[in-house]
Amino acid sequence: MTSTTTTPKILLTGATGYIGGTILSYLLDSSSPTLSTATISCLLRGPDRAAKLTATYGSRVNPIVYKDLDDIEATVAAAAEHDIIISTTHGWHGGSSQALIRGLAQRKAATGRDVWFVQTSGTSNVASKAMTKSDVEKEHRELDDLKDDIYAFEKERENEAAYAQRTVELAVVDTGLELGVKTLVIMSPTIYGFGKGLWNKLSIQIPMIASAVLKNKRPVVLGDGRGVWDHVHVEDLAELYLLVVRRILEKGGEGVPTGKKGIIFSGNGRHSSLDVTLGVADAFQAKGLLDDQELQSLTVSDVKKVMGAEMVSDDIVELSLASDSRTVSSVARGLGWNPTRGEEAWKREFKDVVEAVLAKAA
Numbered sequence: 193m194t195s196t197t198t199t200p201k202i203l204l205t206g207a208t209g210y211i212g213g214t215i216l217s218y219l220l221d222s223s224s225p226t227l228s229t230a231t232i233s234c235l236l237r238g239p240d241r242a243a244k245l246t247a248t249y250g251s252r253v254n255p256i257v258y259k260d261l262d263d264i265e266a267t268v269a270a271a272a273e274h275d276i277i278i279s280t281t282h283g284w285h286g287g288s289s290q291a292l293i294r295g296l297a298q299r300k301a302a303t304g305r306d307v308w309f310v311q312t313s314g315t316s317n318v319a320s321k322a323m324t325k326s327d328v329e330k331e332h333r334e335l336d337d338l339k340d341d342i343y344a345f346e347k348e349r350e351n352e353a354a355y356a357q358r359t360v361e362l363a364v365v366d367t368g369l370e371l372g373v374k375t376l377v378i379m380s381p382t383i384y385g386f387g388k389g390l391w392n393k394l395s396i397q398i399p400m401i402a403s404a405v406l407k408n409k410r411p412v413v414l415g416d417g418r419g420v421w422d423h424v425h426v427e428d429l430a431e432l433y434l435l436v437v438r439r440i441l442e443k444g445g446e447g448v449p450t451g452k453k454g455i456i457f458s459g460n461g462r463h464s465s466l467d468v469t470l471g472v473a474d475a476f477q478a479k480g481l482l483d484d485q486e487l488q489s490l491t492v493s494d495v496k497k498v499m500g501a502e503m504v505s506d507d508i509v510e511l512s513l514a515s516d517s518r519t520v521s522s523v524a525r526g527l528g529w530n531p532t533r534g535e536e537a538w539k540r541e542f543k544d545v546v547e548a549v550l551a552k553a554a
C-alpha cells in the first residue's frame with residue numbers, strides 16, 4: 193500500500209468517551225492551519241455512533257466502525273492507513289494497543305515516514321498503596337518526569353506485581369521501540385470537569401465517590417483518606433494532547449520525548465482522598481441529603497460492595513482509591529503546556545458532580 197498524500201493522517205480511538213470526546217472537540221476546534229481543515233478518523237463501535245459523529249461534524253470526521261477492542265484485524269487495518277494515533281480507550285487492553293502499533297509499523301514501511309502512537313494511561317501505575325503499604329519504602333515519593341526514569345520505576349514495580357494498565361503501558365513502549373514506532377505515553381492523575389464530547393461527559397473517580405456518599409447518606413472514605421493524588425481538568429488535558437499533535441504536525445515532533453523517555457505526566461493540582469469525600473459530602477449536605485455527617489472509613493471489601501461492579505481486584509480498588517501518587521509534569525510544561533483551570537475549578541467540581549450524579553439517579 194502506498195500513500196498518495198503527504199499530510200499526516202490522524203486516528204483517534206475512544207471518541208465516544210470522556211477523554212477522547214474532549215480531545216476530538218479540541219482537535220476539530222483548533223485554529224492551527226495544519227488542523228483547521230484536517231479530517232480526523234475515529235475508530236469506534238456502533239454504526240449509530242458513527243452516524244451521530246457525521247451528523248454533528250460532517251466531513252471533518254471519518255468514522256471507522258469496528259466490532260470492539262478485540263477486533264484486531266480491523267484495528268490493524270485502520271491503523272495502517274494513519275500516521276498519528278491517539279488511543280483513549282481502556283488503558284489496560286493490551287491487544288488493541290499492540291494492534292494499533294503493528295498497523296502503524298505497516299504504514300511506516302509503506303510511506304517511509306515517521307509514525308506516532310500516543311497512549312492514554314494513568315498515574316495509578318506509579319502509586320503506592322496507602323492501606324496495605326506493601327511498597328512502604330517508596331511511600332510518598334514524588335516523581336518528576338524530567339528528572340526521574342519513569343520507565344525504570346514502572347519496570348521495577350511491575351516485577352514486584354503485575355498491574356494491567358502498567359503492563360500494557362510498558363508493552364506499548366517496548367513494542368514501539370522494536371517496530372520503529374514513536375510512542376508517547378500521557379499518564380493522567382484524577383481527571384475532572386465536564387467533557388466536551390458527544391457521549392460520556394463525566395470522569396470516573398469523583399462521580400464514583402459521590403455515588404458512594406449518596407448511597408450511604410454520609411461521608412465515606414477508603415482507609416483513612418490521607419493518600420494524596422494529583423488532578424487535571426479534562427480541557428487542560430485535551431490542550432496537552434492538542435499541543436503534542438501540533439508539535440508533531442508542525443515541527444516533526446521536535447522536543448516530544450519518545451520510547452523509554454516518552455512517559456509523561458499531566459497533573460496540575462493536588463488533593464487527598466479525604467478532600468474529595470468531604471467536598472462532595474458538603475455539596476450533598478447543602479441539599480439536605482445526608483443522614484449523618486460523621487466520616488465512615490470503609491474497607492476494600494465494603495468499597496467493592498458500594499462502589500460498582502467494575503472494581504474487580506483489591507489491587508485496583510486500593511491503587512485507584514486509597515493510594516498515594518504524586519507527580520510533577522515538567523516535560524509537558526517544558527513543551528509549553530500552560531494549564532489554566534486551577535483551585536477555583538477544582539472546588540466547583542464537587543457541586544457540579546453532585547448535580548450530575550443526582551440528575552443521573554433521578
Ligand SMILES: NC(=O)c1ccc[n+]([C@@H]2O[C@H](COP(=O)([O-])OP(=O)(O)OC[C@H]3O[C@@H](n4cnc5c(N)ncnc54)[C@H](OP(=O)(O)O)[C@@H]3O)[C@@H](O)[C@H]2O)c1
Pocket residue numbers: 205206207208209210211212237259260261262280281282283284312313314315357379380381382383384391392394395396397
Ligand atoms: N478518567 C480518568 O480520570 C482517567 C485518569 C487516568 C487514566 N484514564 C485512562 O483513560 C481511559 C479512558 O478514560 P475515560 O474517562 O475517557 O473513559 P470512558 O469515558 O469510559 O471512555 C472509554 C472509551 O473506550 C471505549 N471502549 C470501552 N470498551 C470498549 C470495547 N470493548 N470496545 C471498543 N471500545 C471500547 C468506549 O467506547 P464505547 O462508547 O463504545 O463504550 C469509550 O470511547 C481509562 O480507561 C483509563 O485507562 C482515565
